[in-house]
Amino acid sequence: MALHIGIVGCSAEGAALCYRTICTEGARLMGEHAHPEVSMHTPSLAEYVRLLERGDLAAVGEMMLVSARKLEAAGADFLVCPDNTIHQAFDHVAQRSPLPWLHIAEVVAEAAAGRGLRRLGLTGTRWLVDSPVYPEALARHGLECILPTADERDEMNRVIMQELVNGVFKPEAAEYFRRVGVRMRDEGCDGLVLGCTEIPLVMNEGNAPLPMLDSTRLLARAALRKAMQSPRHLP
Numbered sequence: 001m002a003l004h005i006g007i008v009g010c011s012a013e014g015a016a017l018c019y020r021t022i023c024t025e026g027a028r029l030m031g032e033h034a035h036p037e038v039s040m041h042t043p044s045l046a047e048y049v050r051l052l053e054r055g056d057l058a059a060v061g062e063m064m065l066v067s068a069r070k071l072e073a074a075g076a077d078f079l080v081c082p083d084n085t086i087h088q089a090f091d092h093v094a095q096r097s098p099l100p101w102l103h104i105a106e107v108v109a110e111a112a113a114g115r116g117l118r119r120l121g122l123t124g125t126r127w128l129v130d131s132p133v134y135p136e137a138l139a140r141h142g143l144e145c146i147l148p149t150a151d152e153r154d155e156m157n158r159v160i161m162q163e164l165v166n167g168v169f170k171p172e173a174a175e176y177f178r179r180v181g182v183r184m185r186d187e188g189c190d191g192l193v194l195g196c197t198e199i200p201l202v203m204n205e206g207n208a209p210l211p212m213l214d215s216t217r218l219l220a221r222a223a224l225r226k227a228m229q230s231p232r233h234l235p
Contacts, residue, residue, distance in 0.1 A: 002036035003227040006076025006099065008067040009042030010083035011165045014197025014216055018082035021220035029228060036227040039074040041067040045165065048086060052127050061092025072098045080104070080223045082197045082216050085128045105137035107222045108193055108213050113141040117191035117211065121146045121184030123177060124195030126157040134195060146189050152180050156196075164198035174202040181209040 005022060009015035019040060026035025043063055051059045064086060068079055079101045081087065087104055094101065112120055122134050122145055130153070135145040148156060159173045177199060181192045192210040194200050200214045 003077040004037040004075050005223050005227055006071030006079040007040035008064055008079055008081040009040050010048055010086050011045050013165055013167055013201060014082045015040060015042055017216045018220045021217050022224055026224055039071055039076050041070045057089040058092050060086050061089035064089060064093050065096060068097045068099055078226060080219050082219055084195045084215055085125045087133050088131045102222050104215050104219045105133050107218050108215050109137045109141040109143060111218050112143055112191055112213055119144045119146060119189050120191045120193050121189040122193045122195050123156060123180060123199060125160050126153045128195055129153050134193060146184055148180060160196050160198060169202050174207055177203050178207055178209060185210050
């Protein structure tokens with residue numbers, strides 16, 4: 001039997017993409033219609049945004065722990081959070097969590113190293129790109145993190161928070177992220193981290209100017225591997 005995956009949700013679109021990926025790709029691995037058991041808890045995004053605007057990462061961590069405890073009560077064996085931004089609070093969470101977690105930036109860093117990438121451009125909300133979440137995770141794997149400019153941070157944040165998290169997907173948004181990727185490629189990047197879980201809804205291998213690291217799907221696939229490689233699943 002596969003382990004029970006708990007999803008700590010933040011924004012609806014990113015959490016939904018993670019959930020769909022687990023279910024659809026689980027079927028490819030386990031057989032038609034099959035996937036590990038999945039539970040998700042998602043508090044109001046507005047509350048997370050309020051705390052992020054205040055810079056209160058300890059309170060963000062407390063919200064994540066509330067989800068963790070509810071998912072433990074629902075029977076989850078381990079947790080994933082398909083939201084890069086609130087991983088800033090991970091240090092407030094890891095030692096107090098009732099369940100183990102997969103860290104989204106660590107999953108991305110491992111995937112980048114495995115693909116032989118060395119210099120990665122980062123996209124995401126202004127909270128994320130102003131944080132050490134990805135620079136530290138990538139550095140632990142010997143990888144360099146290139147950040148967006150101040151103007152790029154502002155526009156990416158606007159697109160993410162005013163459009164993508166609300167299910168609004170415009171060609172102009174995809175084109176903007178493509179242009180950011182082109183600039184990063186021209187500055188020597190050999191990969192592009194989609195460090196917001198909604199960006200993969202407008203960017204793909206067809207329109208990205210660099211090899212992509214889709215944090216949402218990479219996390220979902222890592223959760224599938226963990227669930228299926230457990231002693232409960234193995235014969």
